[in-house]
Amino acid sequence: MLKKILIGVGVVAVAGVAYVRFSPTDFATFHMAPVATEAGDTPGINSFKAARQITTPAAEILQAVDLIALDTERTLRVAGSVGEGVVTYQTRSALMGYPDYTTVTVMDGVEGPLLVINAQSRFGAGDMGVNRARVEDWLARLGSLVVPTT
Template sequence: MLKKILISVGIVAVAGVAYVRLSPTDLATYHIAPIATMAGDDAGEHSFKAARQITAPAADVLRAVDTLALATARTELVAGSVGEGLMTYETRSALMGYPDYTTVTVVDGADGPLLVINARSRFGSSDLGVNRARVEGWLARLGPLVVPAS
């Protein structure tokens, strides 16, 4: 009896992992330009959005973000391009392969152009802070291309 229960639990676990790793994603849900009018941060339970004023041309800042994103472990560009001015990246967790989606663009803000980065989880009710950490890490590495949050 215990053996059947353990086998059933194992099958359910494998099915869950397979679903997370193999389920198709409707990119239209995630590849949407984030909106911001002022610099600042907006944190949710499974998301984090940051807007920063930029100090260089938008195309240069987006190219720098693209380079950083593609150098991030388990991250790939899944929609958009630097030329389009809107890019969405998928980053998967190391163990379970949970996908997070990060969309990047430059918008006109009240005080000038803003780099807006919106990172969110697809599954679960909490991202354990990984989206915020990723976005803040990218912003820190952009250095003088963005104005730090006050």
């Protein structure tokens, strides 16, 4: 009896991992330009949005973000392009392969152009801070190309 229960639990676990890894994603759900009018951060339960003033033209900052994003482990570009002005990246967790989506754009803010980065989880109701950590890492790696918030 115990053997059957353990096999059942194993099958359910494998099915869950397979669903997370292979279920199709409607990228239109995640590939929407994030909106902000002022620099600052907006944390959510399973998301994090940051907006920063930029010190370089929009195309250059998006190119820099693209290089940083593609240098991030388990991250790939899934929608948009630097030329389009909106890019969405997928980053998968190391163990279970949970996908997070990070969308980046530049838009006009109250005090000038803003780099806006919105990272969100596809599954669950809590991301244990990974989206915030990724966005803050990317901003730190941009260095003087963005103006830190006070």
